[in-house]
Amino acid sequence: MLIEARSVTKAFGAFKAVDDASVVVEEGEILGLIGPNGAGKSTFFNCLTGDLSVTSGSVHFDGIDVTRAAPEHRARLGLARTFQVPLTFESMSVLDNVTIGALLRHHNARDARTRARDVLQRVGLGPLSDAPAKSLGTPGRKRLEIARALASEPKALLLDEAMAGLTPTEVREAIELVRRIHGGGITIVIVEHIMEVIVSLARKVVVFHQGREIARGTPREVTGDPHVIAAYLGRRKVRT
Amino acid sequence: MSTRRALQLVLALIAVLVLVYPLLTSGSPVYSRLGALVLLAAIGASAWNIVGGYAGQVSVGHAVFFGFGAYSAVVVYTHLEWPPIAGAPIGMALSVLLAAVIGVPTLRLSGHYFSMATIAVAELVRVLSSTSEFLGGAQGLSGPPVPRGALDLSFISATPYYYIFLIVLAGLLGLTWWIERGRMGFYLRAIKDSERAARSLGVSAGNYKLQAYMLSAAFTSLAGSLYLTMFGFVDPESGFGILISVKMVVMAALGGAGQLLGPLIGAAILVPLEELSNSLLGGKGAGLTFVVYGAIIVIIARFLPSGLLSLVERRPTAPNSAAPKSTGKPVSGHAD
Ligand SMILES: Nc1ncnc2c1ncn2[C@@H]1O[C@H](COP(=O)(O)OP(=O)(O)O)[C@@H](O)[C@H]1O
Numbered sequence: 001m002l003i004e005a006r007s008v009t010k011a012f013g014a015f016k017a018v019d020d021a022s023v024v025v026e027e028g029e030i031l032g033l034i035g036p037n038g039a040g041k042s043t044f045f046n047c048l049t050g051d052l053s054v055t056s057g058s059v060h061f062d063g064i065d066v067t068r069a070a071p072e073h074r075a076r077l078g079l080a081r082t083f084q085v086p087l088t089f090e091s092m093s094v095l096d097n098v099t100i101g102a103l104l105r106h107h108n109a110r111d112a113r114t115r116a117r118d119v120l121q122r123v124g125l126g127p128l129s130d131a132p133a134k135s136l137g138t139p140g141r142k143r144l145e146i147a148r149a150l151a152s153e154p155k156a157l158l159l160d161e162a163m164a165g166l167t168p169t170e171v172r173e174a175i176e177l178v179r180r181i182h183g184g185g186i187t188i189v190i191v192e193h194i195m196e197v198i199v200s201l202a203r204k205v206v207v208f209h210q211g212r213e214i215a216r217g218t219p220r221e222v223t224g225d226p227h228v229i230a231a232y233l234g235r236r237k238v239r240t
Numbered sequence: 241m242s243t244r245r246a247l248q249l250v251l252a253l254i255a256v257l258v259l260v261y262p263l264l265t266s267g268s269p270v271y272s273r274l275g276a277l278v279l280l281a282a283i284g285a286s287a288w289n290i291v292g293g294y295a296g297q298v299s300v301g302h303a304v305f306f307g308f309g310a311y312s313a314v315v316v317y318t319h320l321e322w323p324p325i326a327g328a329p330i331g332m333a334l335s336v337l338l339a340a341v342i343g344v345p346t347l348r349l350s351g352h353y354f355s356m357a358t359i360a361v362a363e364l365v366r367v368l369s370s371t372s373e374f375l376g377g378a379q380g381l382s383g384p385p386v387p388r389g390a391l392d393l394s395f396i397s398a399t400p401y402y403y404i405f406l407i408v409l410a411g412l413l414g415l416t417w418w419i420e421r422g423r424m425g426f427y428l429r430a431i432k433d434s435e436r437a438a439r440s441l442g443v444s445a446g447n448y449k450l451q452a453y454m455l456s457a458a459f460t461s462l463a464g465s466l467y468l469t470m471f472g473f474v475d476p477e478s479g480f481g482i483l484i485s486v487k488m489v490v491m492a493a494l495g496g497a498g499q500l501l502g503p504l505i506g507a508a509i510l511v512p513l514e515e516l517s518n519s520l521l522g523g524k525g526a527g528l529t530f531v532v533y534g535a536i537i538v539i540i541a542r543f544l545p546s547g548l549l550s551l552v553e554r555r556p557t558a559p560n561s562a563a564p565k566s567t568g569k570p571v572s573g574h575a576d
Pocket residue numbers: 012017035036037038039040041042043044
């Protein structure tokens with residue numbers, strides 16, 4: 001297994017945003033992580049990447065205990081991510097954004113730049129290489145974050161709602177992109193609200209609700225699970 | 241002629257002017273002195289720019305390094321009778337060390353803690369220096385009254401200082417340019433834009449910020465030592481005073497923080513202004529200097545956040561393709 005979270009708990013004060021979550025991600029798979037808003041998915045991601053330190057539990061990546069490791073250390077081991085709210089480097093061009101990612105494996109700036117151009121071509125941002133990152137809309141930024149992460153040549157890629165806010169066409173393109181990335185041998189964990197995305201990409205799904213895992217299985221199994229239905233319906237009731 | 245070509249021509253012209261400036265002003269000691277002062281201020285502001293501009297970690301206490309440099313120079317003369325400039329490496333080493341002591345605990349925290357720590361340390365050192373007999377107390381210390389040899393770097397004319405400062409500034413800007421284009425330059429800009437994103441891509445943000453801070457401290461200290469060779473005197477206020485820190489920030493910000501030539505441009509504007517106000521108002525101008533710098537800070541923050549250089553260097557923003565094509569309704573999802 002590539003990623004192993006054992007009994008991960010993350011508390012903010014008395015409130016447990018993630019409560020005793022144990023998730024294993026096998027090398028080469030696409031794992032879907034779903035759950036209503038506020039279920040703790042992003043918080044769990046942040047525990048995996050080191051953006052947040054766990055309150056208790058442990059995280060292993062590629063056989064190494066990274067529970068206390070800094071995010072940059074985990075990135076060097078091959079764990080890459082995108083952010084739910086994009087954090088692109090706003091003062092830079094699209095190309096420079098991706099160059100930052102490429103510099104992780106290419107110490108020379110010129111080599112990194114060449115590599116970055118390559119990646120931009122592959123994710124379909126080639127024509128926008130010289131545009132300032134701040135000229136992109138949210139969908140562009142999300143794609144740029146994927147490109148940046150890819151340029152760091154990761155073993156695993158964590159996508160936090162990378163397709164939120166995309167049009168149906170863009171979603172289809174993005175699914176294609178994720179497939180291609182996966183085809184290149186990269187393990188993927190994907191958080192997504194759009195069920196269609198999860199169904200078409202992941203064979204295994206974990207469902208979070210109020211910080212806890214409430215179901216796991218194939219997309220078909222979990223969507224039929226009464227706990228899952230209750231969690232989603234419960235949310236809808238709260239909303240209206 | 242394209243604007244780019246015109247810009248290059250203007251830059252070349254300025255470079256030539258900078259090189260022959262002392263010859264043009266040789267008749268007037270006031271103007272040759274002014275040239276040297278601009279370059280000295282530019283060294284300090286360019287040194288500040290490495291950590292404050294490129295890395296975006298705003299130090300408001302760089303005077304502490306400047307003072308270390310000035311005092312190291314005068315102390316090796318006073319206590320060891322060495323040429324003052326021999327104190328420069330000592331000041332630089334001490335400054336790098338102090339930068340590490342300040343930076344290691346505070347650069348991990350949000351930028352405000354760092355800024356506040358830098359002011360606090362500089363003010364503390366200023367107060368301590370005025371009570372230290374070794375450093376000459378509130379009276380300060382003086383360098384050699386008459387040059388004992390060429391190494392004392394003590395000249396009546398400002399022209400030699402002009403060229404010494406010019407060489408140091410060229411070296412510093414060369415180094416900065418080299419950093420800017422390499423891995424570290426990319427990483428510093430990334431950290432400035434989003435430290436979190438940078439770290440997610442394997443950037444050891446803490447280390448890079450610390451390196452930038454230490455490098456910046458070393459050159460600021462060198463500026464202090466050079467200051468002493470020219471002025472031959474330092475006291476707590478002229479070595480560690482908060483105005484010295486503020487000037488570095490304002491000069492860099494006015495010209496363009498995080499840009500190679502920003503601090504030099506800021507210095508070329510502010511130093512003559514200050515000299516002018518000093519000569520018009522004499523000693524009474526001291527209080528006014530604070531007011532003027534305060535006003536400049538407000539103006540920059542309000543109207544010119546990227547400095548004067550941003551007005552010239554606004555590059556044509558790429559082909560029209562820059563605009564994202566995001567028509568249609570989003571399917572779903574939440575953008576927090
Ligand atoms: N830094 C924080 N401090 C306090 N509460 C937080 C913090 N981050 C997230 N939370 C809370 O934790 C819960 C889970 O949030 P999150 O992980 O973002 O959910 P999801 O990504 O599944 O929508 C939410 O109730 C949220 O308000």
